[in-house]
Amino acid sequence: MTTTTVETSAAVTGKKTSTGAPRTVRGRGRRSLATTLASHGLLIAASLVALFPVAWLVFLSLGPDKDDYLHPGRIWGKMTLDNYSFVLQHTGFFDWLKSSLIVSLGTTVIGVLVAATTGYAVSRMRFPGYRKFMWILLVTQMFPVAVLMVPMYQILSELQLIDNYLGLILIYCSTAVPYCAWLLKGYFDTIPFEIDEAGRVDGLTPFGTFARLILPLARPGLAVAGFYSFITAFGEVAFATTFMLDDSKYTLAVGLQSFISEHDAQRNLMAATAVLIAIPVSAFFYLVQKNLVTGLTAGGTKG
Numbered sequence: 501m502t503t504t505t506v507e508t509s510a511a512v513t514g515k516k517t518s519t520g521a522p523r524t525v526r527g528r529g530r531r532s533l534a535t536t537l538a539s540h541g542l543l544i545a546a547s548l549v550a551l552f553p554v555a556w557l558v559f560l561s562l563g564p565d566k567d568d569y570l571h572p573g574r575i576w577g578k579m580t581l582d583n584y585s586f587v588l589q590h591t592g593f594f595d596w597l598k599s600s601l602i603v604s605l606g607t608t609v610i611g612v613l614v615a616a617t618t619g620y621a622v623s624r625m626r627f628p629g630y631r632k633f634m635w636i637l638l639v640t641q642m643f644p645v646a647v648l649m650v651p652m653y654q655i656l657s658e659l660q661l662i663d664n665y666l667g668l669i670l671i672y673c674s675t676a677v678p679y680c681a682w683l684l685k686g687y688f689d690t691i692p693f694e695i696d697e698a699g700r701v702d703g704l705t706p707f708g709t710f711a712r713l714i715l716p717l718a719r720p721g722l723a724v725a726g727f728y729s730f731i732t733a734f735g736e737v738a739f740a741t742t743f744m745l746d747d748s749k750y751t752l753a754v755g756l757q758s759f760i761s762e763h764d765a766q767r768n769l770m771a772a773t774a775v776l777i778a779i780p781v782s783a784f785f786y787l788v789q790k791n792l793v794t795g796l797t798a799g800g801t802k803g
Contacts, residue, residue, distance in 0.1 A: 591755070
């Protein structure tokens, strides 16, 4: 018994080479030191590439002069927070922020609600033309902004929604809902149909089943759809510039353009404003990050 145990242990821990010295055998799934160092080095390099533009923007925002971007080395000796102070105290930054939050959060709530009900209906119900309906949603994403601008302006003008937050929210929903509906439809497909049947057995209506059983399980997918809708509305420029005429209703992305004129560009103030704009997006990302990765991958596990 002892001999067998020793031989088995020797066979597991190593093999003898031609010289008789034991050779270590690397277990399955374990990488060599060179492979580990190379992969970590590649990840570090990719992280630096991704972080460099952000760090460079923050660095330029600390330069007091508008032409410091031409000579960035001179910023080291005169770093200041005056740009941030000027933006917060002498511009319409807080009005822009209020407008951006109203439009972005409105687009998120309405867009996710419409996309969730649409995706659930197509995932669970088999009505005539349900497949063509999803493809029609996809086709709406193919039209460029320049083509949609004139008809959308005419529609909003007839509805008296020009220079109105609701009008801009509806425009952004028309962009966000098709993609989010596809995303959530794929996520709802991963939820077992037996849960819907159990809800009906318990006496729930189809909407009650959707609201009380399905939506809590679809939280990761809803987080992704909400994040996409928020980003779509928060950073959009073309529609906000066209449909919002009052300076106090400009969003942050449109207000950022006020630092550029025909003959001048205050790039130091633009950099400071851009850093401040990133704060609400970063905070929203922090709130949904737990469900973000799960929601992005789960929808692709079932057709």
